[in-house]
Amino acid sequence: MSKHIVLVKLSIALMALAMLACNAVSFRAAAQGAVRTMAHAVSITDKLCASAIDKKLAGKQTRAVGETCVVGYKTARYVLLSSEAAIDAIGEAGSDGRVVCALARSVVAVTSMRDAVAQFVTPPKEIDDALELARWAASLASASCEKEAK
Amino acid sequence: MKLFDLGMKALGVAALVPEIASWLHKAASRDDSVISLQVKDILPATSESEKALERLDSEPPTTLEGA
Numbered sequence: 001m002s003k004h005i006v007l008v009k010l011s012i013a014l015m016a017l018a019m020l021a022c023n024a025v026s027f028r029a030a031a032q033g034a035v036r037t038m039a040h041a042v043s044i045t046d047k048l049c050a051s052a053i054d055k056k057l058a059g060k061q062t063r064a065v066g067e068t069c070v071v072g073y074k075t076a077r078y079v080l081l082s083s084e085a086a087i088d089a090i091g092e093a094g095s096d097g098r099v100v101c102a103l104a105r106s107v108v109a110v111t112s113m114r115d116a117v118a119q120f121v122t123p124p125k126e127i128d129d130a131l132e133l134a135r136w137a138a139s140l141a142s143a144s145c146e147k148e149a150k
Numbered sequence: 151m152k153l154f155d156l157g158m159k160a161l162g163v164a165a166l167v168p169e170i171a172s173w174l175h176k177a178a179s180r181d182d183s184v185i186s187l188q189v190k191d192i193l194p195a196t197s198e199s200e201k202a203l204e205r206l207d208s209e210p211p212t213t214l215e216g217a
Contacts, residue, residue, distance in 0.1 A: 004192075036187055039192040039193055046198045047198050049199040049202070050197075053199060053203060053205075053206055054202050054205065054206075062206065063206065066199055070200045070203060073197040074197070076193075077189070077195075081190060084188075
């Protein structure tokens with residue numbers, strides 16, 4: 001897990017450096033960084049969930065917490081994979097919107113996992129940093145996500 | 151004398167060849183999976199939470215029957 005935390009920190013530091021070095025970061029670069037950082041954040045949160053399940057920290061609620069984590073992981077993985085594919089097509093019609101909506105959905109999924117596990121353990125602040133980075137990257141392009149949020 | 155120097159240099163380079171070949175082989179066969187930037191490599195299809203839930207299900211149920 002520490003490898004993922006280091007990679008999240010590194011990604012965020014690189015993004016910050018890129019932002020300092022240039023006046024503007026391209027949407028593509030921001031989205032790439034956010035997707036990778038979110039993937040590591042999902043991995044960290046998943047391991048926290050697994051640990052909470054194994055230790056039965058939630059008592060009778062262990063299964064419910066575990067199921068929230070499993071659903072959050074599957075959703076986040078699916079939308080991050082689709083976001084990665086959409087990044088490769090940036091510039092084509094609709095691809096920016098697909099990236100924005102996938103990032104937004106990954107934020108919702110990771111937040112649900114994070115909140116589920118935060119009742120029993122303190123999540124590392126890198127998860128919140130990753131969420132903030134993803135929200136920022138998603139704000140760089142406009143999209144209507146209602147249709148894809150189903 | 152020049153021929154001798156050239157010969158010595160050639161021998162030196164020849165001695166390095168296995169070293170260079172070994173380095174190239176190591177570089178070509180190194181484990182790239184350690185650091186990956188692909189989402190599919192960072193997030194396997196089966197999550198740790200799912201595995202933990204399976205472990206939870208496989209535990210024998212605790213009942214009060216014996217009490």
